[in-house]
Amino acid sequence: MTTMTASTGRAGAPPGPRLPAPVAPLLDRIRAGREFGANVYSTVDVLWVLYDRILRITPATVDDPERDRFLLSKGHAVAGYYAVLAAKGFVPLDWLDDQGGPASRLGDHPDRLLVPGVEIGSGSLGHGLGLGVGTALGLRAQGLLTPRVYVLLGDAELDEGSNHEAIAYAGATGLANLTAVVVDNSSATHGWPGGAAARFTVNGWTAATVDGRDHDALHTALTGQDNHRPHVVVAVVDSGE
Numbered sequence: 001m002t003t004m005t006a007s008t009g010r011a012g013a014p015p016g017p018r019l020p021a022p023v024a025p026l027l028d029r030i031r032a033g034r035e036f037g038a039n040v041y042s043t044v045d046v047l048w049v050l051y052d053r054i055l056r057i058t059p060a061t062v063d064d065p066e067r068d069r070f071l072l073s074k075g076h077a078v079a080g081y082y083a084v085l086a087a088k089g090f091v092p093l094d095w096l097d098d099q100g101g102p103a104s105r106l107g108d109h110p111d112r113l114l115v116p117g118v119e120i121g122s123g124s125l126g127h128g129l130g131l132g133v134g135t136a137l138g139l140r141a142q143g144l145l146t147p148r149v150y151v152l153l154g155d156a157e158l159d160e161g162s163n164h165e166a167i168a169y170a171g172a173t174g175l176a177n178l179t180a181v182v183v184d185n186s187s188a189t190h191g192w193p194g195g196a197a198a199r200f201t202v203n204g205w206t207a208a209t210v211d212g213r214d215h216d217a218l219h220t221a222l223t224g225q226d227n228h229r230p231h232v233v234v235a236v237v238d239s240g241e
Contacts, residue, residue, distance in 0.1 A: 019044050023083045047081055071150070176229055
């Protein structure tokens with residue numbers, strides 16, 4: 001399992017969530033005295049496992065048609081995403097020092113035209129899974145059967161009707177190359193009877209619910225597709241994260 005280290009937090013505050021060792025100093029470099037909330041810290045472990053152990057993409061293959069696609073629907077959690085991209089060599093480390101600045105490529109939401117390796121620009125929540133469905137359909141239509149599409153969402157996004165439609169359509173059409181990852185920190189307004197995974201399984205998806213900090217459990221869940229149906233991994237983290 002990847003070595004973890006505690007985030008430093010503000011002076012006098014208790015340590016924040018324990019983060020993957022390669023990512024922690026880079027995220028702190030982006031933070032530069034600012035405060036990050038649960039939206040950022042809740043995603044870092046999932047992002048690291050995806051880029052370190054799952055996704056078939058490197059800085060040299062960002063335009064390869066056979067690459068896996070990762071779509072960050074939870075775009076306001078972008079600081080952790082940038083730290084992981086920098087740790088894996090997609091972006092220069094010095095870009096981290098001006099994240100969100102007027103001349104920076106690293107905006108407060110990712111921009112696919114400015115950041116190598118980013119597949120979509122994000123904004124309002126609730127659109128990433130629909131874009132993932134379209135991407136998965138496009139790959140299938142082109143005969144590209146090896147690449148997989150991974151979409152990272154927050155649990156509150158499931159309140160959006162656009163995601164309900166995407167979930168239902170993906171299940172009905174058997175988009176086996178699509179995997180959704182829902183980071184569940186109990187921030188959804190409405191929730192779902194039986195937990196977040198039930199929202200997908202009722203529409204024909206396979207599902208796994210795991211500890212969102214356990215890298216081995218995340219890896220097992222993220223590789224648990226049956227190759228016949230879309231798959232969802234619900235990564236549960238503490239509600240304070």
